[in-house]
Amino acid sequence: MKIRFKNAKILTMKDRDIIEGELWVEDDKITYVGPSCSSDQTFDKEIDCGRDLLMPGLKDAHTHTAMTFARSLADNYQLDDWLHKAIFPIEGKLTAEHIDAFYRLGVAEYLKGGVTSCFDMYFQAKATADAAKKIGFRHVFCGSVNDFGGLDRLEDEFDTYNSYDPLISYVLGFHAEYTTSRDKMERISQIAHDRKAPVYAHISETRAEVAGCVERYGVTPVVLFDQIGLFDFGGGGFHCVHFSEEDRKIFKKKGLFLVFNACSNLKLASGIAPVASYIREGQKIAVGTDGAGSNNALSMFREMYLDTVLSNVSEDDAASVDPFEILKAATVGGAECMGLTDCDVLEAGKQADIIRIDMSCPCMQPLNNIANNIVYSGDTSIVKMTMIAGKILYEDGKFNTIDISGVYDRCNGYMRELI
């Protein structure tokens, strides 16, 4: 299948330049990005972009996709009650069928919002992988070991889902220090060393988490993980709100990723990550939504906006973060963080994970600065099309590989049983 996008603006994300020209796709790959040119090739499909913008898909670098069941559920509970009275009792009942439906709902939200891959920490890996494969969504698992289980499965899942389908991959991970014993963390470190693989976890999301770790081990979670050798082959942390100077040094030295989850941190009163200072230090950064229970949307646009402006108040600086740095974190950074280095920018040879931004949305006008318009003014309404591995999965409000009304009926039916 050969597709030609003509008459487009193209933000490759290799740099800040916007090319006026065209982009060609053959099967799952990009074959050309550049000025308009005559071609003796025949294309199966020619799309006139009407000067809309093509850019790499957004990468949601931390989420719990199937937690869409928890959207607007017990929003008025404090974290502890929310988990123990609302979430855990339902999670205990979730079957593969439930996960399939709530995962599809989450993926529909990603596609509508220009997200072409997610770094997903949840359970029921087979149901998830099969749904992703059927939809055509690029799914990166993050291991979710904790004291309730998972370690026995970690190596199996790592092997299984790294050779399951070109769209599926698996990265080592565990929930967090406060839910995982030292013994388990040491065994995860051994697995990481055996496979020379990076490891991710929730890290320093709340002050209480850091204080608890210091009480238990005398050091912060980052220092502990480093001591255990969990970061010897890279990786990083989700949230990263409350970092010490020493934590920052370890992340910088080892080239670990800080994945920001601004909406979740605000909603759960966890705090505000000092994004501006992390960027000044030259840390590696990515952007995630967290799950729909604690956000409650899966909108990378809202995240990008907040990661750009939230530091302004604490820094007393109206331009503390360059919006382009956040756009880069949400595309190129996320891709590297998730091991998707062939999905980062738009150039020949890369995977065709592409979104089309509707430049006829009022919030994208005038054209003073298109990248700034996306970050400061964009929301999911500006996404006109989402393509993954050369297949158009979403366009103009329609999902090509998801029976969306069926998904809604299933989800609402399941909620009546689960609550």
Place this chain on the structure above:
Amino acid sequence: MKIRFKNAKILTMKDRDIIEGELWVEDDKITYVGPSCSSDQTFDKEIDCGRDLLMPGLKDAHTHTAMTFARSLADNYQLDDWLHKAIFPIEGKLTAEHIDAFYRLGVAEYLKGGVTSCFDMYFQAKATADAAKKIGFRHVFCGSVNDFGGLDRLEDEFDTYNSYDPLISYVLGFHAEYTTSRDKMERISQIAHDRKAPVYAHISETRAEVAGCVERYGVTPVVLFDQIGLFDFGGGGFHCVHFSEEDRKIFKKKGLFLVFNACSNLKLASGIAPVASYIREGQKIAVGTDGAGSNNALSMFREMYLDTVLSNVSEDDAASVDPFEILKAATVGGAECMGLTDCDVLEAGKQADIIRIDMSCPCMQPLNNIANNIVYSGDTSIVKMTMIAGKILYEDGKFNTIDISGVYDRCNGYMRELI
């Protein structure tokens, strides 16, 4: 013209209940809201809502609409440079033609985002009023007097635009304490007394503003305005980020409105309004976007989300603000603040300022709590239709009374001349 919306969910905003039923409109008014019923009336148009939600339009209670020219313009400047090097030089050149085009761009963004009226502080009143009238948009002027001018026009404009068109009204206002001499403020107070009319201004947006006022007058802006008698017939303030205990008492006692502008306050590093504590005190509240130069979007959804979650961190409370209170502020509160008491809720006799929320957006599912879905997960993509005074101005991406591509061409052409 008689229109019947059938098969709808209806959130009247009189309370939290959602009615399943229908809503009828005749000319500019709502004639029926309630359960489905047989009718011997003939309708000119019957719309099957497919169980989508109807609710009152959002009221943008503080904005500078035509400042869309400033979107993503010099975002990397600090406030002072941004004003003096980027904004003022352009504002000095703006003609009625420019204002017409940039205002239309802003109104298109409102309509797409479910905003049915705005409380607008800017200049070139005639060009603005004529554009609003032609589009069919409900426009409430807020007087914009400052030391550079405006006082001579205030009474004229008040009289002219309160009898110009049913969609147009005018409320007394001035820019702010730091741009308006005491003498001018006293004359505005006299006008307010003569007309028994409320007065609005930017109030306590930044710490520097409050400190400057205390230095000049020995009291905060709120206390000063109260001493001058500006609030003797009501009114309120835009931003209201840095209030003293005494300021709060004056606002409460006089029933004045606090209009929140969370995005602008973050972007300009002004601070975070303590929304939760204002609600606990029973203050009257409304929500606004501020202008596109300092936001940069005109999205009431992003504002509502932030007004709900931003207090969580400072209050260390994951449920510090009830999202329904913010939805009420953005509809009923805004309407009262702007003097539009016939546009606040959906009931027979009220103006037909109605939006249709697309319940088939993934972020609106499952249906655990629809109001929370709107506030916590909504963005402008969930707005399917916007009706003002019984006329459908926006539906499914199309503007019925704005030549949108013409507006874009004009705006981009003007930008090339103005920068």
